[in-house]
Amino acid sequence: MSDISPDDFQSTWFSKPFILTAPVKAWPVSSTWSFETLRTSYADAAFRAESVDWPLRTYLNYMTDSSDESPLYLFDRMFAEKMNLKVALAPSPEADYWPPTCFGFDAFSVLGNQRPDHRWLIVGPARSGSTFHKDPNATSAWNAVITGSKYWIMFHSSLSIQPPPGVYVSEDQSEVTSPLSIAKWLLGFHAEARKTPGCYEGICNAGEVLHVPSGWYHLVLNLEPSIAITQNFVPRARVGAVLHFLKEQKQSISGFSDTVGDAYQLFHDRVGEHDPTLLEEGVQELGRLTKGVKGKWEELTKPEAAADESAGFSFGFEADDEDADVP
Ligand SMILES: O=C(O)CCC(=O)C(=O)O
Ligand SMILES: [Fe+2]
Incomplete structure (x- = not known):
């Protein structure tokens, strides 16, 4: 374009x-x-x-x-x-x-x-x-x-x-x-x-x-x-995807100065000061992603999932599958 x-x-x-x-x-x-x-x-x-x-x-x-x-x-x-x-x-x-x-x-x-x-x-x-x-x-x-x-x-x-x-x-x-x-x-x-x-x-x-x-x-x-x-x-x-990453994948956070202790809290608080509506939307999305990922893990790790391939991974392209999104 x-x-x-x-x-x-x-x-x-x-x-x-x-x-x-x-x-x-x-x-x-x-x-x-x-x-x-x-x-x-x-x-x-x-x-x-x-x-x-x-x-x-x-x-x-x-x-x-x-x-x-x-x-x-x-x-x-x-x-x-x-x-x-x-x-x-x-x-x-x-x-x-x-x-x-x-x-x-x-x-x-x-x-x-x-x-x-x-x-x-x-x-x-x-x-x-x-x-x-x-x-x-x-x-x-x-x-x-x-x-x-x-x-x-x-x-x-x-x-x-x-x-x-x-x-x-x-x-x-x-x-x-x-x-x-x-x-x-x-x-x-x-x-x-x-x-x-x-x-x-x-x-x-x-x-x-x-x-x-x-x-x-x-x-x-x-x-x-x-x-x-x-x-x-x-x-x-x-914003929600980034909050989710900073909260759930702390071991993979990179590029922050050593003086930043808790990147999740810092980003959360600063967004809130800047634009409370944006924070609210982000936190809602964070909740959705947390639930989606937990649900997906439960589905993938329950015993039937291993036995029944159709319940496991798929090769499909699921661009709209935001619930299962791993940022
Ligand atoms: O090699 C490139 O231009 C891609 C760089 C890239 O993907 C990155 O900076 O994350
Ligand atoms: Fe890149």
């Missing part, structure tokens, strides 16, 4: 993947950023590439020369500060970029500087990418390609749906592992995955932005050398 309105997103699209072709083209960085201009402006600035901090010059030399099967991927959460960017909340000629308007209010903004890590600059050559995962803390995300292109393959998740082929989830749902490199997964599982009901695929080109709904599995492969910006956020309709 070219673009959608905040109302369309909030009512319909918050739970579905999509690509927008218009909003990112209006960003000043869309016309000013290229590998050459970044090299000129930031050659000596250090950016994080997996476990090393390298001057951008070193990384760009590496990625141009590399024929690694799984190239080192630049993924830096402090880029806006390092590059002295102006990130606006709404379109502005003075800013370098802003979140596409359709995504609307981000409920994690109520946490101010206590919000978990939420934005990254992503740079990598062809073949680099991100192996199957769900985004942290049940957040949603947008991922905007400035130059290059990315192939995406995505699956909804729920207790009644198997994880994608070649992806394994621990019994308490806290660990997602995909033990293979992206290349090996593609060779071994891609064909099967594409035939699985509920598989979504897409290519996000330069100047386009893709929406990753909260709780969806995704694998991403750069088809060309790419520069992208991604941001994680919490749409109004997912």
Whole structure:
């Protein structure tokens, strides 16, 4: 689609993947950023590439020369500060970029500087990418390609749906592992995955932005050398899912500063101060999810479930099966 309105997103699209072709083209960085201009402006600035901090010059030399099967991927959460960017909340000629308007209010903004890590600059050559995962803390995300292109393959998740082929989830749902490199997964599982009901695929080109709904599995492969910006956020309709995650999957919470003791309580209280109606809606959804998950576990663990396969897991795509949603 070219673009959608905040109302369309909030009512319909918050739970579905999509690509927008218009909003990112209006960003000043869309016309000013290229590998050459970044090299000129930031050659000596250090950016994080997996476990090393390298001057951008070193990384760009590496990625141009590399024929690694799984190239080192630049993924830096402090880029806006390092590059002295102006990130606006709404379109502005003075800013370098802003979140596409359709995504609307981000409920994690109520946490101010206590919000978990939420934005990254992503740079990598062809073949680099991100192996199957769900985004942290049940957040949603947008991922905007400035130059290059990315192939995406995505699956909804729920207790009644198997994880994608070649992806394994621990019994308490806290660990997602995909033990293979992206290349090996593609060779071994891609064909099967594409035939699985509920598989979504897409290519996000330069100047386009893709929406990753909260709780969806995704694998991403750069088809060309790419520069992208991604941001994680919490749409109004997912406040309950995030409360549920922060309450029930404490061992999987990530990206908060060590000074935040109880992320669930902090988010709960701040949303309440900001907008009591939003908190009430979120708490109702939290109750629904807690009941849905408990009910599903009881159904799956009662002895008949093991004997009768039809009562167990299904491969069906149940996008509307919100009761069984595991964010
Ligand atoms: O490699 C990419 O661009 C995808 C990044 C991603 O999925 C993430 O930041 O969670
Ligand atoms: Fe992701």
